Amino acid sequence: MTVTMPLPDAADVAAAAARIAPHVRRTPLLDAQVDGRRILLKLEYLQRSGSFKLRGAVNAILAGPQDLHIVTASGGNHGLGVATAASLLGVGATVYVPETVPEGKARRIEAAGARLVRFGASYAEAAAAAEEAAARPGHRYLPAYDDAAVIAGQGTLAAEIVADEPAVDAIAVAVGGGGLAAGTVLAAGSRTTVAVEPHGCRALAAALEAGRPVDTEIDSVASSALGATRIGVLPYALLSTDSVRSVLVSDDEIRAARDLLWEHFRVAVEPAAATPFAAWLAGRVPGALPCLVLCGANTDWTPA
Structure with a gap:
């Protein structure tokens, strides 16, 4: 490969x-x-x-442009890491999660200040929707791991x-x-x-x-x-x-x-x-x- x-x-x-x-x-x-x-x-x-997800989220946000709204997809932990990182760094964030996300994780993502969007039955479906949303001007997609x-x-x-x-x-x-x-x-x-x-x-x-x-x-x-x-x-x-x-x-x-x-x-x-x-x-x-x-x-x- x-x-x-x-x-x-x-x-x-x-x-x-x-x-x-x-x-x-x-x-x-x-x-x-x-x-x-x-x-x-x-x-x-x-x-x-x-x-640990906060580590990668903070590094990725700081390594890229600071004036864009962050969009990501997550089963829960990455979304919470991005939401927390965005709050710490003063940028906006939207987190797409599958409808099966544990309520505790969804609650914490919203409490951290991010906009939460429930979409699809799987992480893959949520990620596809997030990437489409991030293609708009002024937005940036932040991958969970790749x-x-x-x-x-x-x-x-x-x-x-x-x-x-x-x-x-x-x-x-x-x-x-x-x-x-x-x-x-x-x-x-x-x-x-x-x-x-x-x-x-x-x-x-x-x-x-x-x-x-x-x-x-x-x-x-x-x-x-x-x-x-x-x-x-x-x-x-x-x-x-x-x-x-x-x-x-x-x-x-x-x-x-x-x-x-x-x-x-x-x-x-x-x-x-x-x-x-x-x-x-x-x-x-x-x-x-x-x-x-x-x-x-x-x-x-x-x-x-």
Whole structure:
């Protein structure tokens, strides 16, 4: 597959880190043990907007023209990241979401100040409507993951991990459209990037099997955050390398990992954020000192 758009690199991640520093939180790294095994947990759910998506949104907005209204599409977290970034930076934003968007995420997008438009039954349908709306003068479309500036912004998360604990040898992240995993590859150096997906949202795994991005069916407890039907072109180009390990987990494993995060650490995250922990619990994350990214907590779920 030939990629016509320029790929971001490690220098772009470093530039993004400097650009977004005044607007995002440097989230903590928890050095922990589970069943006698040491792991690192990147507590990104403590980020403004409740997920890592703010990083890419802030970087992309600042890297582009400042006088345009931002339009995007999202299953929830990217939209909330864009809405929050737009509010912080003083620009207008409209977020298209599928009609199946969780109410908690929709409510938070509107509370952040963006205009919310519900359209279609899937992220793909919402994205098509958003791109059409963004074609009007004075508007700009901001992709959720298939964008160099977005990927570089997401890579700042892994850059923080490496800076805080250079001995980490694997970084496990959840994969939807692939922006976070692609950014992780850029910042991880020689470390393994473990790209974790639910069996029911396997856009990257399907692309690696086919040798190119392909459409997939979506059916998972984590689909509101990881429900991209096709991996991004730029993320795929960065993730189809030997430094990346593609891993699948079941919905039951995700639920169990989410519950265990609460039992062990009193951390309440959305299902997507528990997927790296699920992979680690199942023995599918390599390394003597892996870091698991808990990427978001935009959920109304609370333990009984």
